[in-house]
Amino acid sequence: MPLIVTLTADDLLRNGPILKIEIGNPSDPSRVARVNALVDTGAAFTAINPRLAHNCGLIQRGQKKIHVPGNTRPEDARAYPEFAASLRFPGSDLLSFRVHGIIACPIFETQFSCLIGRDILKYWELTYSGALGQFSIKDSRNQSPESD
Amino acid sequence: MSGAQNPLDRELAFFERHKSEWLNNHENQFVVVAGDKIAGFYVDYESAWDAGTKEFGHQANFLIKQICQHEPVYFLY
Numbered sequence: 001m002p003l004i005v006t007l008t009a010d011d012l013l014r015n016g017p018i019l020k021i022e023i024g025n026p027s028d029p030s031r032v033a034r035v036n037a038l039v040d041t042g043a044a045f046t047a048i049n050p051r052l053a054h055n056c057g058l059i060q061r062g063q064k065k066i067h068v069p070g071n072t073r074p075e076d077a078r079a080y081p082e083f084a085a086s087l088r089f090p091g092s093d094l095l096s097f098r099v100h101g102i103i104a105c106p107i108f109e110t111q112f113s114c115l116i117g118r119d120i121l122k123y124w125e126l127t128y129s130g131a132l133g134q135f136s137i138k139d140s141r142n143q144s145p146e147s148d
Numbered sequence: 149m150s151g152a153q154n155p156l157d158r159e160l161a162f163f164e165r166h167k168s169e170w171l172n173n174h175e176n177q178f179v180v181v182a183g184d185k186i187a188g189f190y191v192d193y194e195s196a197w198d199a200g201t202k203e204f205g206h207q208a209n210f211l212i213k214q215i216c217q218h219e220p221v222y223f224l225y
Contacts, residue, residue: 027206042225099197
């Protein structure tokens with residue numbers, strides 16, 4: 001069943017498509033944080049606030065070169081740490097990710113601590129209706145290796 | 149890495165030294181490296197993480213990195 005979120009058109013315009021996400025330590029299921037995440041088709045990868053990575057005790061497993069807002073030249077891209085994390089979507093039927101690489105990037109500190117990028121969106125069908133103030137997400141996976 | 153020392157510097161250096169030889173048979177796969185020890189090549193991140201934790205332990209430093217001809221640059225907007 002798809003996750004359907006209905007707001008007012010104004011709220012969706014102001015805040016964007018936001019949903020609850022649980023970010024956890026795949027090596028320690030007790031270390032988990034539930035935060036708001038913005039579904040962001042402009043983000044190639046899912047990113048979190050570094051404070052969140054620290055609070056969950058996530059362990060760095062790599063790095064990725066990233067362009068963030070404010071970068072104007074190709075050489076402005078910087079390497080940001082990549083952490084292994086588990087991702088769950090409470091209150092929905094969306095399948096979780098047991099282990100997924102996410103970037104820690106201090107570019108957002110406000111109403112959401114996570115950007116859901118196209119690395120997650122490639123498993124979803126996202127429908128956005130600005131006129132209705134509604135968005136829906138359907139998980140396209142059946143029994144893929146990345147599902148629980 | 150924003151001035152702070154990267155805990156995976158050693159593994160990243162090892163990766164750069166061996167990337168060209170791995171490209172022949174493992175392009176787009178994920179390699180798992182701790183120090184100068186390899187835990188194998190895997191088709192997805194999750195399998196690579198499983199192998200790394202099994203071989204080196206959950207708390208150990210190990211790198212998971214996809215082998216690509218050119219280091220990709222991603223956009224976060």
